[in-house]
Amino acid sequence: MGPKAATAGSLHEHVADQIRRAIDNGELGPGDRLPAEGELAARYEVSRHTVRRALADLTAEGLVTSSRGRGRIVRDDRPLVWNASTFESRARHREMSAEVDQWSTCITEQGRRAEQEIEVALVLPPVDVARNLDVPPDRSVVVRRRLRLVDDVPYQIADSYFPEELVRGTPLMEPRDVAAPGGVLAYIGHPQVRYRDEIRVRMPAKAEAERLELLAGTPVAEHTRIGYAADGRALRVMITIAPGDRNVVVYEVDAR
Amino acid sequence: MGPKAATAGSLHEHVADQIRRAIDNGELGPGDRLPAEGELAARYEVSRHTVRRALADLTAEGLVTSSRGRGRIVRDDRPLVWNASTFESRARHREMSAEVDQWSTCITEQGRRAEQEIEVALVLPPVDVARNLDVPPDRSVVVRRRLRLVDDVPYQIADSYFPEELVRGTPLMEPRDVAAPGGVLAYIGHPQVRYRDEIRVRMPAKAEAERLELLAGTPVAEHTRIGYAADGRALRVMITIAPGDRNVVVYEVDAR
């Protein structure tokens, strides 16, 4: 027969549609194993390459995963909730113990185990950070880089940038968990009274995907929080990379 | 030579890395055309299939686009801002003309042209909607489906679900723009005083990708807003699908 007609109702699309349908209507549930490539090729009477193309598309859509030797399975994503509107609020600080940080509390409340890998450095700020922090781009800033883990699975990357003079000699320069009544910035004399959050959605860079151990077809939210003092000065820029398969971001808003 | 060594430093990864680097350091800027597949195959001394694999990965990462006959070009994404915290706030309603709706205003302020295609229907609610709206899953609800366009480009899908008894006989049953001082729900006697927003990040379903004319490798934010009355009753569930290449979601938060 030779090569088939192409484009619109292409063979690989047909194969992908069949499998997608099986997943949508529950024939194939989360965790189930897909038939092997060879079997699918036989079933639909196409070459193995065509089956692989269909499966590659489904993988890019985030529906299935593959691993060598083990086969392909339907993904099972049940993200945890991250309440960005109460996170770091002063009300929340008041009702919480001063000993544990906000992040750990948020996760522990959902019955999971939280952990952070922390690293502190003095760096030249990325251009976006310099602009938002209102410092010259050639002026070093302090960055606290955290990899947050839940039950030993990477969950978020969260990098906080501070003007150097603000945090020099404070506990924020130490690469470990810090917590204080009312929040650490308030504790060192610079309470944040207002935030601006910007949320972008994109595919991860290669380095991010590796650090977070992301499967193919997993997008991330890039959540930027700029914290301001009462006089309008920017105190901190926090950039959180939150994989879509592990995070739901929540805001509770008053319709004032 | 035959088939090469595989996996870690695979050939297609090498090719992809080279091109990625050229994009990162500006050798290839947004809008620039990539060399043809054949030329890349020759340059890196691999088969065309291997080049295609590398380019497919870059496409899935959202870095490049392709179209038949025209070649591949580096993507240029400059998203518009959507301020979800002031959107629909009563303060915002007060300062706005009662004649135009919030969405159009938000876009017009950024110097662009907004448009909506609206459709109203009576449907059985999706399970999530039924739960959030606190109605039985077999009880019909009213849905207002909107496709929002900016300069004729699809920008968001926004579907609002209402309990039927709430909107029967009101302007909300009509498939056209509605606006009223203080917001339409307030106008018909059910002001929203509080919202809960949930933001999920995922790859689009096939139908969504087609409706929004998304390029491969474009993730979406699924933004669910549940509006509550003063007595705690849920009045409305709005589900917005916002493509990552066209949207930045913003929240302004008081650190009360």
Place this chain on the structure above:
DNA sequence: CAGTGGTCTAGACCACGCT
């Protein structure tokens, strides 16, 4: 060791955009 997915080649034809 058998079975699965991962990588790669060589070669063919089709559909589209542009000139």
Place this chain on the structure above:
DNA sequence: GCGTGGTCTAGACCACTGG
């Protein structure tokens, strides 16, 4: 009509997983 990407086959070997 030429050049581009899109689809497809047939066949080969490699690497990992699990019994």
